[in-house]
Amino acid sequence: MKHRPLLLALSAGAMALTVFALPAEAAISATATTDLNIRSGPGPQYPAVGLAGRGSAVLVDGCIEGSRWCQVDVNGTRGWAYSTYLAADEGGTTVVIENERAALAIPTVTYEGPAVETTASMPMGGELIGPVEAVDAIQPPDTVRTYIDGNPSDPVYLDGEVVLGATVPETVTFREIPDYEYRYVRVNGQPVLVEPQTRRIVYVYR
Secondary structure (H helix, E strand, O other): OOEEEEEEOOOHHHHOOOOOOOOHHHOEEEEEOOOEEEEOOOOOOOOEEEEEOOOOEEEEEEEOOOOOEEEEEEOOEEEEEEHHHEEEEEOOEEEEHHHOOOOOOOOEOOOOOOOEEEEEEEEOOOEOEOOOOOOOOOOOOHHHHHHHHHOOOOOEOOEOOOOOOOEOOOOOOOEOOOOOOOEEEEEOOEEEEEEOOOOEEEEEOO
């Protein structure tokens, strides 16, 4: 598997958001279509600072030009979210923000923040795709988390966001769990359980 260096915001200063304030009336009301991480910066390499549960109200201040990452506010927690999983009303129709930024008149914003080099890596061209369809979330026994913590896998960073039902690309290798039907891997800083046959995420440890 080929890897390339990735920048991670790990310092305390990197946890702070460097954003440009917008008038309150410019924010767009949206809804999270799945459990969605709110991150400290616009990328999967930034740590999660909160969670927008499925159906949660999200205020979108703006999105980065040429990127799927948007600056958001969820119950006072400010950060960045992946617009593939944000929906808004456009003329009485529910649309995905990623596809209708122009029609929704979403402002363009920028981000600046410190970053440091890390040894973590990303498979070339790797991207999380999904959720294609709804999946039934599982409830793994505590022994599974104990095994994962005691047998950590190498972390991988993929384009996109870690969500229930997402498909992990073929470039990623899973780790087996003794006497358990699912496999695990640490994606974008979070351990996940996957169904090996479909490579779809069935549980996310947060």
